Amino acid sequence: MTVSSILTSSTPLRPGSTLGIVGGGQLGRMIALAAANYGLKVHVFAPEADSPAFDVSAARTIAAYDDVAALTRFAASVDVVTYEFENIPAAAAEALAAKAPLHPNASALATTQDRLTEKTFITGLGIETAxxxxxxxxxxxxxxxxxxxxxxxxxxxxxxxxxxxxxxxxxxxxxxxxxxxxxxxxxxxxxxxFVPFEAEVSVVAARGIDGSFAAYEPCANEHRNHILAVTRVPAPGLAPQTEAAALGMARRIAEALDYVGVLAVEMFLVPQADGPARVVVNEIAPRVHNSGHWTIEGAVTSQFAQHVRAVSGWPLGGTARTGGLAVTMHNLIGAEADDWSRLLAEGGAHLHLYGKGEARPGRKMGHVTRLLPNV
Amino acid sequence: MTVSSILTSSTPLRPGSTLGIVGGGQLGRMIALAAANYGLKVHVFAPEADSPAFDVSAARTIAAYDDVAALTRFAASVDVVTYEFENIPAAAAEALAAKAPLHPNASALATTQDRLTEKTFITGLGIETAxxxxxxxxxxxxxxxxxxxxxxxxxxxxxxxxxxxxxxxxxxxxxxxxxxxxxxxxxxxxxxxFVPFEAEVSVVAARGIDGSFAAYEPCANEHRNHILAVTRVPAPGLAPQTEAAALGMARRIAEALDYVGVLAVEMFLVPQADGPARVVVNEIAPRVHNSGHWTIEGAVTSQFAQHVRAVSGWPLGGTARTGGLAVTMHNLIGAEADDWSRLLAEGGAHLHLYGKGEARPGRKMGHVTRLLPNV
Structure with missing residues (x-):
């Protein structure tokens, strides 16, 4: 067996294997927590010594994303590499993929980290963008x-x-x-x-190494100052045809990228004079996504557990909502996290804090999820 | 303010504070994961270099439980100390409590780590034991x-x-x-x-620094070879009077110990010729407990999150079952964990593995939780 066939092998990881995560923010931290739950060890690569993900990982590399020697050592020490953000330089992705299976693949990164390449790719699939x-x-x-x-x-x-x-x-x-x-x-x-949309939704979905596909139902997203503020599931007033269209687009995108892992596709819903809203794709995040945080308590499998399953070559988990309950997720941005004490005391509120030092304006400090009877 | 009044202070921990955990097994690991979710840092103290909890903690001390100098340094470096097992030597507890608030307190440890002292204490509360x-x-x-x-x-x-x-x-x-x-x-x-019991149940409950008390409903436990095999919630056929008696006993025990944190009280149910079963207390675990693992997915607040809340001086969380679903938890003992691949593929099964190297006979390697419609 040649080295390259080993690296593209789809042999499932065994518990006790090491998952490498590039990026040390809250997404990497929550992937690490999910991996630990499955008995995997985690090695995080990030440039900042105070990266939140370091606090929950068995091994840490502090180095820049253009430090090819450090990336190479890191990838050689783990069984599979994934990442929490899409702005990984192409040379870094190449260095990683030379030493360990990289999921999602380098081409998914290259396609989505450039808005022009991304939109050209999406429209090439016959999917509408702005x-x-x-x-x-x-x-x-x-x-x-x-x-x-x-x-x-x-x-x-x-x-x-x-x-x-x-x-x-x-x-x-x-x-x-x-x-x-x-x-x-x-x-x-x-x-x-400009897209004259009435609502923003996203589809968070996963594709396994075997080509299996599993999507969470679309969630409705509300932004403030360009930052996600609230996610609601189910998305209010979403017509079944629109939902089916949105899920189908996410699947076509994942398949065209030969994607392995969790991705999020952000979409605009454009009202139509006659019939259900039209779906226009805004962008693709080749990673776990803020609009999927509700799945930690709100779905049978969290997006983080799902991502770990996918990149480990394991079967995907169920995506149904827990007990059929409706879910809201509110981000805690900057000083909003100072409210932690009140949120801890609120019955049924699930508080998550990311262990970041300073609550700078615009910084995502945590989130809170609430499960409600679905009325 | 004197040092001793600082150490017994009930000022809530702020996110970003450090929780010290004595013991590095799966219970410590799951406490660490819950603490991370609330933005706390974790420092684990354990003698074995390959302790499962080390893999998810920001700081680690490898030292023996009778190394008073190491215990002292450890306690001085954290904001509060808790533990995952009750066999901590009295001298160690004393060394820890001299440098940081210790929850649960040293007297709860002393009372429960000796079966004679424990049973004398329980009967002294007017509660029946064998x-x-x-x-x-x-x-x-x-x-x-x-x-x-x-x-x-x-x-x-x-x-x-x-x-x-x-x-x-x-x-x-x-x-x-x-x-x-x-x-x-x-x-x-x-x-x-000998106690002629028809069933074994346990009450997992928490008491806060402010004296608040919150119990999960009693769960039914099945042991094989003296090791917990299965937990079921709700406990089949539990009469309301028996449940009320069991919960009342757990509360009296927690209050008498001036307890802070999660504890588990194991009980026998003894059938009565006329009327509901009688409750006989078997033993007290002054810590999170295997029979509470179902709460991770099965309850609004997991026992681990609840323990972190209690020892941090935070309000206790809700203990209701998620969406009112019934729950079963099966331990994976020794080679049973080799079944991980099939369990990952089982819809709705929540697999947990503890990251232990060798699946020795009798060793708790993981557990699997299933949520079912409550019929």
């Missing part, structure tokens, strides 16, 4: 605005999250394309047209 | 057998668990008291009379 154009120059921007219309949003193609690296271009008023583009400091950009 | 006598000599044993009758069980007063340190004395046949006692190598013993 209209978009590549923008590298002021001329590109002027032409794109003429074609797509206003309002529109100019975004960096890479490294954006929670509204960072974005600028709204409003419907009214003059605009100076060169000045706008200058704000982005020469980064390659994408202009995205 | 008849018992202290046995130090062959004469003691002969007299005790004459008073209590046969069958009976001779046990070491200290350090017994899962049937270790016990010997059945059958109803029939001759016996040589000196020879029997010689098997115990001079350890102080207790003779316990």
């Amino acid at each position: 209209p978009f154009r590549a923008v590298d120059t002021a001329e590109d921007l002027t032409r794109a605005l003429a074609e797509i219309g206003r309002p529109a949003v100019l975004k960096t193609r890479r490294f954006g999250y929670d509204g960072k690296g974005q600028r709204m271009i409003r419907a009214e008023g003059d605009l100076d394309a060169a000045a706008i583009l200058a704000e982005f400091g020469g980064a390659p950009c994408i202009l995205e047209g | 008849p018992f006598r202290a046995v130090d000599t062959a004469e003691d044993l002969t007299r005790a057998l004459a008073e209590i009758g046969r069958p009976a069980v001779l046990k070491t007063r200290r350090f017994g668990y899962d049937g270790k340190g016990q010997r059945m004395i059958r109803a029939e046949g001759d016996l040589d008291a000196a020879a029997i006692l010689a098997e115990f190598g001079g350890a102080p013993c207790i003779l316990e009379g």
Whole structure:
């Protein structure tokens, strides 16, 4: 057996094996907790010495994401590698995949970490996205605005999250394309047209090494200041046809990426004059996702346990809601986490705190999940 | 404020504080996972370098339980100390309590780690136990057998668990008291009379620093080879009066010990000719307990989260069953854990593995919990 056939082998991990996680934030921490529950050891790779995931892992590597030697040593010491965020440099993914199976694969990373590549991929599957154009120059921007219309949003193609690296271009008023583009400091950009949506939902789903697929039902998401604030399951007023369309899109995306692990597909619901809402895909997160945190208590298998199952080559778990109860998940952003004491005293509220030191504004400090009779 | 008033202070821990756990087995591991979920850091003290709890803790001390210097350093580095097992030497408890609040307190430890002290304490509360006598000599044993009758069980007063340190004395046949006692190598013993029980139940409950009390409903336990095999909730056929009596006893015991944390009270149910079963207390575990593992998925608050809440000075969480579903918990003992792959594939089965290396006979390797419609 050659090395490369070992690395792409789908032999299930045995309990006692080591799962490598790249990234040390709350997502890595919650993956680590789920892995521990299955008797796996966890090795976390992250640049910051105070990474929340370090506190719950058996082994830690503190190194930069471009430290190929450290990445290579890390991957050689674990049985499988996964990650908690999509902005892993291509060279890092290559170094990891050379030493251990990397799930999800490097191509899923490459496709989703660039908004232009991502939207081109999605529309290539016959799935609708917002209209978009590549923008590298002021001329590109002027032409794109003429074609797509206003309002529109100019975004960096890479490294954006929670509204960072974005600028709204409003419907009214003059605009100076060169000045706008200058704000982005020469980064390659994408202009995205406006989608007149009535609601935002996401589908959190998993695909196993054997090609099996399991999705949670779509959840409704409410953002404040570009950061997820509330998730509700079931999504209020979601028509069965719209739900089926959303789940089908997530499945086609996962299959086209030959995806292994949990992914989240964010979608807009656009009201139609006659018939159920139309689904427009916004973006793909090739990882566990904030809008799936409700599954920890709210579903038979949490998204973190599901991700561990998938990347370990194990069968996927059930995705039904626990006892058929409805679920809400509220993020605790910045100082909202100061409310921990009241939340601990609230009957039935499931408080999660991520062990982060400082409650800076906009920082995700924890979340709280509530299960309610489904009325 | 003097040092001793600081140490007995009931100021709630803030998230980010460090919980010290003495003992590194699966109970310590599951307490650590629950603490992490609340944003606490965990420091585990255990003698074995491969302790399962080390893999999920931010800090580790590898040292013996009689290493007072190491215990002192450990306790000085954390904000509160708890433990996962009751056989902590009195000197160790004293060293810990001198440097940090110790929950449950040293007197709860002293009372429950000696079967004679424990049963004397319980009967002193007006709660029935099996008849018992202290046995130090062959004469003691002969007299005790004459008073209590046969069958009976001779046990070491200290350090017994899962049937270790016990010997059945059958109803029939001759016996040589000196020879029997010689098997115990001079350890102080207790003779316990036979209780004609129809079922074994336990009450897992918690008491907060403020004196609040919250119990899970009694669960029915089935042992094989003296090791817990199955827990069922609700306990089949438990009469409401018997349940109320069991819960009342757990509460009186917790209050009499000025207990803080989760405890388990194991009980026998003895059928009565007329009326509901009588409750006879078997023993007290001053810690989270195997018969409470069902609460991880089966109850609003797991016993581990509840213990963390109690020792942190936080309000206790709800103890109702999740969605009102019935729950079974099966231990995976020794080679039973080799079945992990089939259990992962079983819909609705919640598999837990403890990350132990070798599946030795009798070793608790994991457990599996199933939630079922309550019929």
